[in-house]
Amino acid sequence: MAKKYSVNLENDELISVEVDGITYGSPYEISDSADRAKILAMVESQGAHDNTLEELGIDDDIFDMTMDRPSLETTSSDVDVSIVPKVVGSIFLGVSVLLLSLAAYTGLRTREAIAHEVTTTGKVVDVVTRKDKEGDAFSYPTVTFWLPDDQQHTTELGGGSTQSPYEVGEQVTIAYDPANPDDARIKSVSSTIGLWFLPVHLGFMGTLFGGGTLLALWLIKTDFGNSSKS
Structure with a gap:
């Protein structure tokens, strides 16, 4: 009208x-x-x-x-939303750096511990079975071995297993810390892998965080670039 x-x-x-x-x-x-x-x-x-x-x-x-003269209004579209992924990306990259640093630290400690270990022949004298909170049974072998000063040392090893791979009276190779003989393990591939589990796990998580974050930031940057061109 x-x-x-x-x-x-x-x-x-x-x-x-x-x-x-x-x-x-x-x-x-x-x-x-x-x-x-x-x-x-x-x-x-x-x-x-x-x-x-x-x-x-x-x-x-x-x-x-x-x-x-047109009025100037501030709307939510005027806010630079591209800063949000940058902030989040910086946080995730910081977590990645922290995890990788912890992986490097624990890896060096593990390597030093293995380098200082002393090996000797020992014997399994007992196998103790304990249950955790979930009711799962774990076997912990007790071993005895001779120290360099001809003293016999007996200790229960940590890191129990669900199935006892050792029998009482079985001879095994013991690797231990000469400064602390209670810090001992039966030398095997599985026990060595167990020592490296923490640094490898931290390194994997740090790499996953860092790589995933960089990939996400690259995809976001590419998407913003295509949107601005259109």
Whole structure:
């Protein structure tokens, strides 16, 4: 439906204007630029004069520029959302560096411990079975072996297994810390793998975190680049 415009004059002086029944004392009170332009054209065609701005000492052109200037609004789309994956990525990369550092530290400690071990022949003198909180049974062998000072040392080994691979009276090779003979193990492939489990696990997790984070950041960067081009 078309809008209705009217101009009210008295002695060639503009008294008021109307836009769809809404009365304004001056065309410059109209916020809509299209309506304001329409009214100003009508006023000019009728030879009327609006001295409202002249009385205030304001130039018409300046007022028109001000009224026509689009308003600036801040919306959520103006926020740089690309910073979010960067922050999250930095956190995950920090976790990756921490895990890799722990892997390197525990790996060095494990290598030093193995290098300082002393090996000797021992004998399994007992096998103790214990159950954990879940009710699973684990066997812990007790071994005896001779120290360099000809003293016999007996200790129960940690790291129980669900099935006892050793029998009482069986001779085994013992690897132990000379500074702490209780820190001993039956030398085997499985026990050596057990020593390296923690550093390898930490290294794997650190690599997984770091590689996954870098891949995700690359994919996000590629997606943002394609979106900006489109």
